[in-house]
Amino acid sequence: MIKQTSLDFLSNLKLNNSKEWFEQNRDLYENYRSDILQLTENLLKELSKIDQEISQANLDPKKCLxxxxxxxxxxxxxxxxxxYVLVVLNKNYPQPNKAGYFIHIEPDNCSIGGGVWQTSSEYLKKIRQEIDYSFTDFNKILTTPEFQKTFPNGLQGVGKLKRMPVGYDETNPASEFLKMKGFCTKEPLNDKLLTSKDCVKTVMEFFKTTKPIIDYINKAIEYDE
Incomplete structure (x- = not known):
């Protein structure tokens, strides 16, 4: 969990976004940053139990913010x-183009999910190839009751092509996904959840559900032909 004072700091920063105010309230900033770092450390500890690659990455919590x-x-x-602050737990740091987990912390606009919101043309090509090749496996992840309940908005990204990418036909059963430029789960997160004792537990439930998509994307990116 994080303290309500951390959300209050971000709200006040939005209203007083100046160097003068920030320096006058640097002690509040340091307390806020320490609080977010503690949450990040707790999440890394729990995530390492279910994601071996995160465990082996030895991520520095300070560099995840x-x-x-x-x-x-x-x-x-x-x-x-x-x-706001974006907490990114990505085994490939500092290569954010690969898939990872995230929490966006901003009062009244928090969100959570995982995958790649935007990536390089090289990685995008690889992801599309994998979806085309193994669409049954890809679709199986997205259609599980748990995934659909946790992420009702499905996969999202930075944008979408109006036409099919070169090399793919409109009749392809994966057509709507092949047009996407990003593949990321993203759902709103209630502020009260972040300040509750169940924060880490609930966040981990989101992470567990999005992990298969993260694994799928990274497998595609890391595949060498």
Missing amino acids: TRVNRDLRFSKDKTPYKN
């Missing part, structure tokens, strides 16, 4: 800080 500072180089929005 997005930085609070925003990259302003190419943005019209010049507010200096992110009013």
Whole structure:
């Protein structure tokens, strides 16, 4: 679980997104960051019990968190800080294009899931090839009662092609998935869950259910022809 004060910090940061306010409240930021790090450590510990590759990756919890500072180089929005944090548990760090687990923590806009939201053209080609080759296995994961109950929004991603990618026919039974540019589960997460004693347990239930998709995607990415 995390403390309500951590969510309050993010809410206040959204309302007071300036370097002056941030420096005046740096102690609150340090407490917030420590709290999120503790949650990340707890999740890594539990996830390592069910995902051997995460266990062997020896991930540094500090590197599993997005930085609070925003990259302003190419943005019209010049507010200096992110009013959210993304916790990414990815065995291939620092290669985020591969599949991993995530929690997006932002007051009234939290979410959870896993997979690849966006990836390279090379990896996308490999994922599409695997779906085409073993669509029965892929579809079996998505149609289990547990998956459909946990992730009613199915797979999502950064976008979708209007037409089939080159080399695939519209009659392909996997056509709607082959048009996708990302393959990620993503569902809303209630703020109260994150501050409850059942936080880690419930998050792990999401992770367990999305693990087969993560394994499938990474198998496709890592396959050498």
